[in-house]
Every structure is written in structure tokens, then in C-alpha cells.
Amino acid sequence: MAVSEHETKMAHPRMAAGALFFDAGGRVLMVEPTYKDYWEIPGGYVETGESSLQATVREVEEELRITPPIGRLLAVDWAPNEAEGDKVLYLFDDGQLSQEDQDAIILQPEELKSFAFLSPEQITERTIPRLARRILAATKARDQAVPIYLEHGQRPGSEAA
Numbered sequence: 142m143a144v145s146e147h148e149t150k151m152a153h154p155r156m157a158a159g160a161l162f163f164d165a166g167g168r169v170l171m172v173e174p175t176y177k178d179y180w181e182i183p184g185g186y187v188e189t190g191e192s193s194l195q196a197t198v199r200e201v202e203e204e205l206r207i208t209p210p211i212g213r214l215l216a217v218d219w220a221p222n223e224a225e226g227d228k229v230l231y232l233f234d235d236g237q238l239s240q241e242d243q244d245a246i247i248l249q250p251e252e253l254k255s256f257a258f259l260s261p262e263q264i265t266e267r268t269i270p271r272l273a274r275r276i277l278a279a280t281k282a283r284d285q286a287v288p289i290y291l292e293h294g295q296r297p298g299s300e301a302a
Contacts, residue, residue: 154219154227158193159184160201160211161279162238168258169276170238171267172204175254180267182232182276193231201235205256206247212236216279218291220271232279270294 159182162170171180183204187196197211212234221227248256257263261280265273274294282289289296 152227154221154229155225156187156193156196156229156231157185158187158197158200158231158233160197160233160235161215161276162209162235164243164258165237166258167280168260169264169280171257171259171264172248172253173255173257175252179269179272180259180264181272194233197231197233204249204253206249207242207245209235209238209242214288215282216275216289216291218275218294220275220291220293230275232275234279234283 185200271294
């Protein structure tokens, strides 16, 4: 079957989803991957036939070996990458991670070296700018009733951080 000109113009973005877990002090749970030189949040790419929520649940279970409830959508970020093409990223608010769940974390050893709860300043120091912007914007959106839309980790029309 031939692909129409209209279909060739349509975006086919990669989708990824992640979980924002917090401690009692409001710091964000971040993980240190074995295969990157910067920290990430728990999450990953959405697989075929899977929703962004399902992907978040799966990735948290694979990476941390815990199954806490996944909360509401906080942010959607359109963040194309020259190497990977169009990307749409979803961040979910998973609230304060219980001490029981924190104690139960078992890192996926082939992917993760460590985890820690990080302050906004530490997030900015340990990860790439667009991811830091995305996490910090989503964290601020916890007080809003609806999810926020971002482009490269910032609201359209705002200045780069």
C-alpha cells in the first residue's frame, strides 16, 4: 500500500513517560543510569499499544521493583531531539513516596547505579538543562488543577533557563 503525501508529513514521535516521586521535604527522586552521564527520573519509552500511564507503571516496576500508585498527569513536553527525532514526554505526579516503598527499592542493576532525592539546585547540577526545566516546571504544576504543556521543558513564550 502506498503512503500518501499527507501521511509522510504526519509526525511519528517517540513517546516517553516518567514518574515524579517526592520525599517529605519535597525533593524529587532521581536515578543515576549506568549508560548516561546525567541523572534521570524513573521512566522510559512507551511501547507499542501501551499508554503513557501504563509505561510509567511498567518502568517504575522494572527500574525500582516497587508498585506504588501512579498519580495524575502533571506535564506534557514536546521535545524533539536531533538524534532521535520528534519526542513527546509525559510526567506523572506520584506524590510522596512512603518510607516502606523507599526501603523496598531494588535498582535494576544493568541500568541504574543509585538513586537519591534531590533539591531543585541538585537537579539542575546533575542532569541536562531541558530535563531539569521539565522536572522543575512539572513540580511547580502540582498546585494547578490541570496539566501544563511544555516545549523543551518550558512554557511556550518563556525565556530559556
